[in-house]
Amino acid sequence: MSLEINQAINILKQHDLLVSSVVSDPTKSVTNISYNSQEDQTDGIFFCKGTNFKAEYLQQAIASGAAIYVAEKEFDDTIDRLIVKDVQKALALLSAAYFGNPENDLFIIAFTGTKGKTTTAYFIYDILKEVYPQKVALFSTIDRVVGPKPEDKFKSDLTTPESLELFRDMRKAVDNGMTHLVMEVSSQAYKKNRVYGLTFNIGGFLNITPDHIGVNEHPTYADYLYCKKQLLINSKINIINRDTDDFDTVYEAARQTSSDADIYLFGRDDTKDRLDFLLESKEATLKDSIFSLKALNDKASNLGIAGDYKLGLVGDFNEINGTAAVIATGLLETPVKDIYNGLQGAHVPGRMEHITTKSHGIIFVDYAHNYASMKALLGFLKSEYPQSKLKVVVGSPGDKGISRRAGFSKVLTELADEAILTTDDPGFEEPADICREIDKKIDHTKVKTKIVLDRKKAIREMISESENGDIIILAAKGDDAYQKTRGVNVPYPTDPVVAKAFLKDIEGE
Numbered sequence: 001m002s003l004e005i006n007q008a009i010n011i012l013k014q015h016d017l018l019v020s021s022v023v024s025d026p027t028k029s030v031t032n033i034s035y036n037s038q039e040d041q042t043d044g045i046f047f048c049k050g051t052n053f054k055a056e057y058l059q060q061a062i063a064s065g066a067a068i069y070v071a072e073k074e075f076d077d078t079i080d081r082l083i084v085k086d087v088q089k090a091l092a093l094l095s096a097a098y099f100g101n102p103e104n105d106l107f108i109i110a111f112t113g114t115k116g117k118t119t120t121a122y123f124i125y126d127i128l129k130e131v132y133p134q135k136v137a138l139f140s141t142i143d144r145v146v147g148p149k150p151e152d153k154f155k156s157d158l159t160t161p162e163s164l165e166l167f168r169d170m171r172k173a174v175d176n177g178m179t180h181l182v183m184e185v186s187s188q189a190y191k192k193n194r195v196y197g198l199t200f201n202i203g204g205f206l207n208i209t210p211d212h213i214g215v216n217e218h219p220t221y222a223d224y225l226y227c228k229k230q231l232l233i234n235s236k237i238n239i240i241n242r243d244t245d246d247f248d249t250v251y252e253a254a255r256q257t258s259s260d261a262d263i264y265l266f267g268r269d270d271t272k273d274r275l276d277f278l279l280e281s282k283e284a285t286l287k288d289s290i291f292s293l294k295a296l297n298d299k300a301s302n303l304g305i306a307g308d309y310k311l312g313l314v315g316d317f318n319e320i321n322g323t324a325a326v327i328a329t330g331l332l333e334t335p336v337k338d339i340y341n342g343l344q345g346a347h348v349p350g351r352m353e354h355i356t357t358k359s360h361g362i363i364f365v366d367y368a369h370n371y372a373s374m375k376a377l378l379g380f381l382k383s384e385y386p387q388s389k390l391k392v393v394v395g396s397p398g399d400k401g402i403s404r405r406a407g408f409s410k411v412l413t414e415l416a417d418e419a420i421l422t423t424d425d426p427g428f429e430e431p432a433d434i435c436r437e438i439d440k441k442i443d444h445t446k447v448k449t450k451i452v453l454d455r456k457k458a459i460r461e462m463i464s465e466s467e468n469g470d471i472i473i474l475a476a477k478g479d480d481a482y483q484k485t486r487g488v489n490v491p492y493p494t495d496p497v498v499a500k501a502f503l504k505d506i507e508g509e
């Protein structure tokens, strides 16, 4: 991979990002790209970016071979440099060019939403794999898949990677023969310009509720919404949940760059205007749910996807994600039988996984980790199993999503019977303080609670204290295999592994 400095300058000029440049030989090409001084920089272009960036990092980069740097201010006047208005935007544009614009060789489907991005991305991935085996890439919060071999699948660090890694992994995907990419786009991705300059073939909007608001994320809900809606402004075809909050704002964003013919609206309420697909729940059991999709106009009928679908994942919210996936894959003219089969067999690690026990009720492991998702989850379980006690093991992270704590107090009071409050990624906060903060706003006349900080112990206690008829919900951590504690990812076996190991001890195979 390489990038000629002339080309870099032209790209920056086209986007009105270049402030000044000092370049000895513009025909020279760099053969390395990095924003981390700890990496090799031989003949490379180095980006000075980040809130915690220090001038000494550039000196390290120069010492290890950087040929030119890109920054928002002059840190050093001894080597070539491009001074830009926005280094994150520059990083995205120049990374795309450096890696040979792999985005042009991929059909990219991207989804955003406060909740359901990962689930919808896996649904689409599992459906498309039926039609394009070994040709579908996935960039999700859980895994990144850039090729068909086992080593082409690895754990993600972010929901949407930094632009350099994004284009690097797209390049790998294209070189590995991938033709389609399904990805999640977080609001932070737009806030940090990780996807700057990228146009998506299909962009989907699932929902928005207040979340990710705080010092390290979005200053206000308005900023969160602004960032989230950017996905639709940057997508050719749009799929929107008609029932989302702030629908008018979201729809207007789609209309900025797409005509009505390229905007597909789905929802559960047929009295709402402009609806293309009506979603109706038909049947739900402990293991699966059946929903139907009705086409309400010619545009929708033309996709040929109306009918019944079965999901191997319960939760009425998953029918919303499933519908979005059916429409997205329908737009690719995927045969209905493949959509049906892919959806029926879809599996999302840590999302509504259920574990049956012999005499301790049913255990659900789910990633629900704010008021809206927990309300959807507990509300669904309550309506399906009105006679059962809902017993929740949950914690809330430190250093971020502070509003989730009050959200948990509220939703546990509204819907749970018992709760054990425990540790979940405490970061630099004391987990006991976080649990107490949740506990003090719970109405204890409605729900019985206790605090058990050791998460494994909390899970074991809840299982020991439950019997058939009870529903245990291990919430908010999904398949996470670590506890983020004081800057370190402390290994943790995952909730399902802890639960299954304990059941084996007390119930045998």
Ligand SMILES: CC(=O)N[C@H]1[C@@H](OP(=O)(O)OP(=O)(O)OC[C@H]2O[C@@H](n3ccc(=O)[nH]c3=O)[C@H](O)[C@@H]2O)O[C@H](CO)[C@@H](O)[C@@H]1O[C@H](C)C(=O)N[C@@H](C)C(=O)N[C@H](CCC(=O)O)C(=O)O
Pocket (backbone or CB within 6 Å): 035, 036, 037, 038, 049, 050, 051, 052, 053, 054, 057, 157, 158, 159, 160, 161, 162, 186, 187, 188, 189, 192, 212, 216, 217
């Ligand atoms: C607050 C924030 O968004 N930070 C992101 C950002 O960090 P940054 O650019 O400010 O970098 P920094 O951590 O301040 O470090 C400074 C710079 O010095 C460099 N450095 C550092 C040390 C050294 O020795 N040499 C060196 O060159 C680093 O490489 C970096 O470029 O860019 C980094 C990637 O380059 C991200 O990893 C990082 O995400 C943080 C860790 C994070 O967790 N962000 C969360 C909030 C996030 O983005 N979440 C969303 C999901 C939200 C949702 O669920 O919807 C996501 O997309 O994952």
Ligand SMILES: Nc1ncnc2c1ncn2[C@@H]1O[C@H](COP(=O)(O)OP(=O)(O)OP(=O)(O)O)[C@@H](O)[C@H]1O
Pocket (backbone or CB within 6 Å): 113, 114, 115, 116, 117, 118, 119, 120, 141, 159, 206, 207, 317, 318, 320, 321, 350, 351, 352, 366, 367, 368, 369, 372, 373, 374, 376, 377
């Ligand atoms: N459409 C939806 N509406 C409300 N809640 C949902 C929806 N889809 C999933 N959930 C709930 O949210 C949890 C997280 O789902 P998922 O991982 O798919 O969302 P996400 O948008 O990727 O979340 P995050 O950004 O927090 O990683 C699920 O475990 C489920 O409890």
